[in-house]
Ligand SMILES: Nc1ncnc2c1ncn2[C@@H]1O[C@H](COP(=O)(O)OP(=O)(O)OP(=O)(O)O)[C@@H](O)[C@H]1O
């Protein structure tokens with residue numbers, strides 16, 4: 001496990017050095033002790049440059065993700081081929097991206113659940129998917145299907161905005177019995193997307209998802225939900241509010257999804273509202289950067305030394321140097337908030353925004369899993385006198401998430417092609433001091 005945040009400063013602890021006061025550290029095994037698990041619709045992103053007329057012609061909605069029927073997919077694909085518009089093909093899927101990115105950042109294990117073709121052809125979509133997933137993402141629990149994985153036509157307009165058209169193939173055929181109980185039981189987090197319920201009647205994916213949620217609840221594993229697209233939320237916002245209250249600890253969304261969910265266009269107010277249902281919120285806001293909102297123990301709050309920010313909640317970042325806790329673990333819960341503007345003002349030229357939010361969530365998961373790892377190895381550390389959820393403060397997690405988003409914006413693929421630059425391993429020197 002690589003550590004996030006200020007690794008060379010006081011938070012760094014050399015768990016691999018022999019310190020007789022620490023629990024003997026277990027030799028690194030392939031399965032490790034800390035991992036995250038996610039469920040996804042297995043998808044390959046087929047990226048093409050198109051104009052808005054193309055998007056309208058196929059009944060799509062700019063900036064969003066819609067499912068298309070096979071005949072529409074065939075016509076769309078034929079036009080892309082005929083006009084030679086396809087520029088890239090990548091492994092995709094919002095949770096697949098997040099698991100891959102987590103493994104790249106943490107240099108550690110994530111487990112991906114979903115379907116995979118029983119019969120993989122060299123050079124085919126399934127092959128590309130497997131080749132473009134981190135070797136630290138455990139794919140051993142994928143369920144075989146006799147048919148194709150999904151395709152996500154990723155249509156990029158001139159300003160870098162992306163529109164998705166999903167041709168599902170067999171991506172929703174994941175069955176409840178393919179969810180491994182022990183993998184969920186031992187995970188630091190179970191990561192889901194609201195896309196998982198976007199299925200045809202009778203497809204087993206939603207049931208498989210609920211099986212995973214049931215086990216997560218049984219073993220007290222925090223469930224993380226990323227909202228995916230505003231359309232899925234807009235169809236039934238009350239369903240999602242109930243789902244969050246019932247099952248979810250950590251919510252990731254962008255400001256449009258936040259608006260559909262809460263009725264608040266202001267990302268800070270949307271995040272604050274969502275704290276009625278969940279313990280921790282990450283709300284990305286495109287060129288306005290990102291917000292986090294969560295809880296900490298009143299007596300453990302830490303004052304920021306950054307300028308206090310104006311906003312719909314005055315001086316909302318006052319305690320952003322506090323570490324997040326689950327509501328249920330606080331005796332006197334205090335709401336804490338943080339905001340950060342895009343790293344370096346954003347890249348000079350954005351390749352495309354695809355996956356920027358998935359990158360931010362992967363950074364947050366890294367911080368949470370680092371906390372579990374540290375707790376397992378150094379259980380009597382002062383860092384664990386309370387049952388914290390994150391390893392770092394809210395402010396630090398914001399910086400890290402934002403830094404990772406920048407890295408994704410700066411490249412074509414929605415998945416990190418490499419970790420952050422090595423010299424930033426001591427993040428003091430590069431980013432964090434700026
Ligand atoms: N135009 C931009 N300029 C600068 N930074 C940006 C821009 N767009 C996105 N970012 C950065 O990327 C982060 C995530 O972006 P965004 O809100 O677009 O995520 P998203 O809509 O969830 O993306 P996706 O669903 O494609 O993963 C932002 O918090 C910000 O740091």
Ligand SMILES: O=c1[nH]cnc2c1ncn2[C@@H]1O[C@H](CO)[C@@H](O)[C@H]1O
Nearest residue numbers: 041065092093094152164195355414
């Ligand atoms: O319906 C869907 N299910 C799962 N993933 C999706 C869906 N639509 C788009 N993406 C994925 O979202 C990623 C960027 O966040 C893209 O890589 C795309 O594959």
